[in-house]
Amino acid sequence: MRRQPLTDRRLTRRTLLAAALILVVIPATMLLGIFALNDRKYLFVSLLIVLYTMIPFALVFERRKPQARELIVIAVLAAIAVAGRAAFFMLPEFKPVVAIVIIAGVCFGGEAGFLVGAASGFVSNFFFGQGPWTPWQMFCFGIIGFIAGVLYKKGWLKRSRISLCVFGGLSTLVVYGGIINIGSVMMFDPVLTKEALLASYASGFWFDSVHAVATVLFLFFLSRPMIEKLDRTKVKYGLIEP
Amino acid sequence: MRRTAFSSYHPIVNFTYFAAVLVFAMLFMHPVFQAVALVSALVNSVLLNGRRAVRFNLRFLLPLFVLMAVVNPAFSHAGVTILFYLRDGNPVTLESILYGIAASCAYATVIVWFSCYNAVMTSDKFIYLFGRIMPALSLILSMVLRFVPRYRQQVKAISDAQKCVGRDVTQGNPLRRARNGIRILSVMTTWALENAIETADAMKSRGYGLPNRTSFSIYRFDGRDRNAFAAMAGLIGVVLLGAAFGENGIRYFPSVHVKHASPFGVAVYAAYFMLCMLPAAIQIVEELKWKSIASKN
Numbered sequence: 001m002r003r004q005p006l007t008d009r010r011l012t013r014r015t016l017l018a019a020a021l022i023l024v025v026i027p028a029t030m031l032l033g034i035f036a037l038n039d040r041k042y043l044f045v046s047l048l049i050v051l052y053t054m055i056p057f058a059l060v061f062e063r064r065k066p067q068a069r070e071l072i073v074i075a076v077l078a079a080i081a082v083a084g085r086a087a088f089f090m091l092p093e094f095k096p097v098v099a100i101v102i103i104a105g106v107c108f109g110g111e112a113g114f115l116v117g118a119a120s121g122f123v124s125n126f127f128f129g130q131g132p133w134t135p136w137q138m139f140c141f142g143i144i145g146f147i148a149g150v151l152y153k154k155g156w157l158k159r160s161r162i163s164l165c166v167f168g169g170l171s172t173l174v175v176y177g178g179i180i181n182i183g184s185v186m187m188f189d190p191v192l193t194k195e196a197l198l199a200s201y202a203s204g205f206w207f208d209s210v211h212a213v214a215t216v217l218f219l220f221f222l223s224r225p226m227i228e229k230l231d232r233t234k235v236k237y238g239l240i241e242p
Numbered sequence: 243m244r245r246t247a248f249s250s251y252h253p254i255v256n257f258t259y260f261a262a263v264l265v266f267a268m269l270f271m272h273p274v275f276q277a278v279a280l281v282s283a284l285v286n287s288v289l290l291n292g293r294r295a296v297r298f299n300l301r302f303l304l305p306l307f308v309l310m311a312v313v314n315p316a317f318s319h320a321g322v323t324i325l326f327y328l329r330d331g332n333p334v335t336l337e338s339i340l341y342g343i344a345a346s347c348a349y350a351t352v353i354v355w356f357s358c359y360n361a362v363m364t365s366d367k368f369i370y371l372f373g374r375i376m377p378a379l380s381l382i383l384s385m386v387l388r389f390v391p392r393y394r395q396q397v398k399a400i401s402d403a404q405k406c407v408g409r410d411v412t413q414g415n416p417l418r419r420a421r422n423g424i425r426i427l428s429v430m431t432t433w434a435l436e437n438a439i440e441t442a443d444a445m446k447s448r449g450y451g452l453p454n455r456t457s458f459s460i461y462r463f464d465g466r467d468r469n470a471f472a473a474m475a476g477l478i479g480v481v482l483l484g485a486a487f488g489e490n491g492i493r494y495f496p497s498v499h500v501k502h503a504s505p506f507g508v509a510v511y512a513a514y515f516m517l518c519m520l521p522a523a524i525q526i527v528e529e530l531k532w533k534s535i536a537s538k539n
Contacts, residue, residue, distance in 0.1 A: 079386045
């Protein structure tokens with residue numbers, strides 16, 4: 001019975017922190033970019049904003065002193081995602097990371113989903129090379145895991161294969177593709193224009209489609225056995241959902 | 243990867259250096275600053291990565307640089323000096339061409355700096371630095387880094403075992419092979435999860451979560467690090483002072499305008515050059531020292 005109020009406070013603290021960041025710090029950064037830096041430093045400002053969005057998750061996670069078992073399950077899932085990305089490295093954009101992240105979000109909640117996504121984005125770039133794209137990938141993978149966890153809790157996302165595949169395909173195409181293309185415009189084009197953004201979406205469309213197809217395929221084959229295994233581990237060792 | 247003098251410094255020196263040069267490379271668009279940053283980044287990358295860096299810079303970076311510089315004037319039509327009109331009636335301006343070159347230069351510099359960062363800031367240094375601030379997250383990172391090679395070995399072991407009973411990915415028809423592959427991955431996942439729980443229990447019994455944790459790599463912040471850090475902080479301070487007085491910026495639109503170089507401005511350029519060249523300078527001094535103390539007979 002004592003767990004419940006604790007959980008509630010945790011959620012509101014994250015929400016408050018996120019609200020403060022979104023309402024105060026991010027506009028302040030944008031204004032700094034416009035006035036102090038003459039509004040042409042998209043790469044720098046956008047990197048700062050993407051990093052801010054990850055701070056609430058990191059702070060809340062550190063503050064509640066997670067148990068070893070919880071840490072290690074997140075690490076295992078992230079490692080499977082990284083190893084999977086490395087195994088399919090010769091096929092560009094054909095990576096299982098989003099599928100694993102969605103499964104993590106569904107099984108262990110939104111926070112774990114975010115952490116698995118962000119950690120696998122960060123660590124996989126130790127193998128593929130870090131760059132200004134790292135925070136964008138971390139954020140995109142993470143936020144898909146978070147959304148999956150939240151939607152599952154709300155009951156809008158089911159554990160069925162169809163539901164997961166539809167969500168996986170759409171989220172890869174819309175969330176990942178939508179955000180990562182903004183990121184690549186910020187990185188490659190000096191000026192953010194509508195034309196450049198549209199050109200980036202058009203040229204990135206096939207890559208995003210391949211990525212979405214990969215996610216759907218991996219979810220189709222992996223979701224049921226993976227979820228079964230994770231549930232079995234949860235029951236066998238009494239892991240509580242964080 | 244070669245071991246260089248700069249990477250033997252304390253992680254905080256390495257990290258502060260790269261944070262500063264990366265942020266400065268993204269922010270300062272003044273032509274002198276850009277040239278200084280690009281040249282020093284290239285010099286450092288060649289010192290750190292050797293011939294591989296030269297090949298990468300020529301094959302990958304140069305085409306990207308040219309492409310980006312060409313793309314900008316096609317999309318951006320701001321600026322007052324119109325050179326000619328495109329076929330669709332949009333003007334091509336001198337300002338947008340110059341800005342395109344400057345922006346692609348900044349991007350190329352960031353990429354080259356990151357290649358230096360990858361060579362110097364190894365993951366254990368990163369975890370050493372952030373282990374104090376974010377212990378749980380950096381532990382996750384170090385575990386993931388360890389698990390990836392370990393899982394590769396385990397997949398190899400499982401597939402060897404499956405081969406003995408004729409169920410490897412190299413045996414049977416394509417459908418059979420795919421099914422065998424999935425079986426191997428399934429075995430692998432179960433093993434990973436069970437093994438993870440065992441590791442977690444071992445961690446707990448060995449006192450995970452108690453205060454005063456130690457790191458795998460032990461770095462000592464000694465006199466050499468102190469000197470390097472002080473020099474770096476001083477140079478960063480001068481560059482920031484220059485930024486506060488508007489010495490580092492340039493206006494591209496509507497017309498190009500650069501502040502004329504004052505004596506103070508030249509001092510800021512010199513400070514930025516010294517900051518960017520710090521690892522190269524440390525490397526050269528080390529090598530000279532080594533040659534001078536090495537036995538001559």
